[in-house]
Amino acid sequence: MAESIFRRWNQELTMAGAGVLFLLPLLAIQPKTYLTLTIAGLAMGMLLFLVASGVSIIFGLMDVLNFAHGALFAWGAYVGFSVFQLLMKWVEADSVLQNLAVFCIAMVAAMVAVGLLGIILERVVVRRVYGNHLFQILITFGATIVLVELIRVFWGPNDEVTTVPLTFSGNWDIMDVVISRYRVICILLGAIVYAVIQLILKKTKIGTIVRAGVEDRDMVQAMGHNIYLLFTGVFAVGAGLAALGGLAMSIFSLQVYPDMGGTYLLFAFIVVIIGGLGSVTGSLVGALIVGLSYNYVAYLVPWAAAGVNVLIMIIILLIRPTGLFQAGK
Amino acid sequence: MVEVQGVNETILKVEGVHTHIGQHHILQGVSFAAKADAVTVLLGRNGAGKSTTLKTVMGLLPASKGKITYMGKEIQKNKPFQIARMGIGFVPEHMGIFSELTVEENMRVAMLVEDDATARRLERVLDMFEALRKFWKSKAGNLSGGQKQMLAIGRAIVNDTSLLLIDEPSKGLAPIIVDAVIEAINQIKEHSVVVLVEQNFYMASSVGDDFFILDDGKVVQSGQVEELVRNEELQSRYLGISKVEESNG
Numbered sequence: 001m002a003e004s005i006f007r008r009w010n011q012e013l014t015m016a017g018a019g020v021l022f023l024l025p026l027l028a029i030q031p032k033t034y035l036t037l038t039i040a041g042l043a044m045g046m047l048l049f050l051v052a053s054g055v056s057i058i059f060g061l062m063d064v065l066n067f068a069h070g071a072l073f074a075w076g077a078y079v080g081f082s083v084f085q086l087l088m089k090w091v092e093a094d095s096v097l098q099n100l101a102v103f104c105i106a107m108v109a110a111m112v113a114v115g116l117l118g119i120i121l122e123r124v125v126v127r128r129v130y131g132n133h134l135f136q137i138l139i140t141f142g143a144t145i146v147l148v149e150l151i152r153v154f155w156g157p158n159d160e161v162t163t164v165p166l167t168f169s170g171n172w173d174i175m176d177v178v179i180s181r182y183r184v185i186c187i188l189l190g191a192i193v194y195a196v197i198q199l200i201l202k203k204t205k206i207g208t209i210v211r212a213g214v215e216d217r218d219m220v221q222a223m224g225h226n227i228y229l230l231f232t233g234v235f236a237v238g239a240g241l242a243a244l245g246g247l248a249m250s251i252f253s254l255q256v257y258p259d260m261g262g263t264y265l266l267f268a269f270i271v272v273i274i275g276g277l278g279s280v281t282g283s284l285v286g287a288l289i290v291g292l293s294y295n296y297v298a299y300l301v302p303w304a305a306a307g308v309n310v311l312i313m314i315i316i317l318l319i320r321p322t323g324l325f326q327a328g329k
Numbered sequence: 330m331v332e333v334q335g336v337n338e339t340i341l342k343v344e345g346v347h348t349h350i351g352q353h354h355i356l357q358g359v360s361f362a363a364k365a366d367a368v369t370v371l372l373g374r375n376g377a378g379k380s381t382t383l384k385t386v387m388g389l390l391p392a393s394k395g396k397i398t399y400m401g402k403e404i405q406k407n408k409p410f411q412i413a414r415m416g417i418g419f420v421p422e423h424m425g426i427f428s429e430l431t432v433e434e435n436m437r438v439a440m441l442v443e444d445d446a447t448a449r450r451l452e453r454v455l456d457m458f459e460a461l462r463k464f465w466k467s468k469a470g471n472l473s474g475g476q477k478q479m480l481a482i483g484r485a486i487v488n489d490t491s492l493l494l495i496d497e498p499s500k501g502l503a504p505i506i507v508d509a510v511i512e513a514i515n516q517i518k519e520h521s522v523v524v525l526v527e528q529n530f531y532m533a534s535s536v537g538d539d540f541f542i543l544d545d546g547k548v549v550q551s552g553q554v555e556e557l558v559r560n561e562e563l564q565s566r567y568l569g570i571s572k573v574e575e576s577n578g
Contacts, residue, residue: 212427212438218389219425224413224441
């Protein structure tokens with residue numbers, strides 16, 4: 001009991017310390033610019049959360065290091081890109097309803113298609129290497145090459161420009177603070193996805209079984225639950241989240257390209273190491289830390305932007321080697 | 330090989346089972362039978378293969394050779410979840426509590442079907458272990474050792490369990506809690522067949538009917554527990570129990 005209270009205190013102190021740290025840039029940045037950067041950082045954080053949560057859940061339950069997650073992310077972006085191409089009239093229409101409809105269709109299509117791809121990947125490739133991290137890294141890296149080459153076969157090797165639904169483009173100007181509409185949508189999307197995942201994990205039986213599986217897979221099996229079916233389902237959900245991240249990021253960055261997964265996979269691993277492998281809340285907090293610090297530092301010291309996240313990761317690893325949150329949260 | 334007793338009334342029959350863990354040959358032809366109307370106790374020193382035997386029956390470790398029959402069906406090739414669904418409950422040595430989940434959530438994970446019969450069994454479990462009712466919404470990780478053991482046993486019998494495999498339920502528990510666990514097992518044996526792995530001879534002799542002693546991955550002695558209680562030479566040779574230790578119980 002005392003250990004649990006101490007752990008909670010420790011966690012709350014760390015969070016309070018992080019909160020104070022994120023107010024520090026106010027000493028060097030104008031408040032209005034700070035607000036704009038904060039919204040940009042939160043949006044980037046939420047996009048990273050979509051990618052990192054899949055990596056984290058897959059590792060937490062299945063103990064699988066999935067390096068193919070970046071390729072699944074790219075597939076999600078390309079499936080969404082194709083839906084936008086097919087329904088270009090709705091994308092360009094000056095109608096909130098049609099813009100939202102095409103975004104929802106692209107989202108469902110990307111998640112379902114990449115979820116199915118995830119099922120095939122888990123059944124054919126990953127299942128053979130359970131329990132062996134080295135083989136997992138090698139085989140999922142191999143799968144990445146195949147999946148990226150398949151993108152080149154189906155969509156071509158060149159970068160493509162993504163068309164943004166009209167409602168999502170442009171800015172709001174609230175009291176001289178410039179707020180990009182799409183960034184607000186990204187923040188909302190990330191918050192909704194987090195809430196839905198938490199709701200499933202905490203309030204449904206399947207979610208409770210997944211949390212139990214993160215703690216003790218053998219025991220879950222010995223209670224009559226087919227852990228392999230659960231693994232396949234979790235892998236599909238993780239792949240679906242990667243796809244959603246890919247789609248959202250492609251609208252954010254206005255482009256798709258076959259290798260786009262690699263860059264974000266690196267960020268995703270930094271996020272899950274900071275947040276704690278296997279923890280969805282950890283992924284959210286880690287992603288927000290990375291998103292915010294990247295944006296503040298990019299404004300103040302542009303050359304140090306990429307390095308600051310690695311530095312934060314090293315500090316977190318030194319203080320709490322298991323990350324900020326425990327698995328299963 | 331030890332002769333399997335009471336074949337006609339056996340619910341579980343283990344015949345010449347071998348199990349390897351990595352390079353190590355742990356079980357080297359274990360054979361025993363659990364009768365439908367008895368508590369079967371597996372005894373032996375540390376490392377004799379008792380826990381490995383239960384894990385092999387449960388399918389958590391693959392049997393490399395031999396046959397395991399439960400209610401007339403061979404199960405040695407089945408997966409653990411299939412074995413559990415056949416009505417076999419398992420309480421491992423480490424209890425397997427999901428410490429980040431509440432007591433209620435631990436129970437929910439264990440319930441394969443949530444019908445009236447399960448609700449009645451849950452009530453029976455909560456009547457048997459009042460502490461679980463009291464800490465129903467608490468994190469299982471915050472329970473005491475004895476309460477965790479109660480939760481582990483409760484989870485294993487909340488389904489329609491015909492056979493319960495329990496691995497060292499007295500380990501690390503205070504004597505008063507051990508008595509409570511003995512009382513619980515005596516109640517459980519009215520509904521389910523129990524196979525118990527135990528090092529605590531006081532507990533084994535309090536609940537056991539038949540015994541099998543394992544040594545170096547093989548069954549070396551078997552019989553009635555009451556005979557073993559009288560046979561000090563056997564206790565001393567295979568279980569390392571002296572008269573003084575036993576009286577300290």
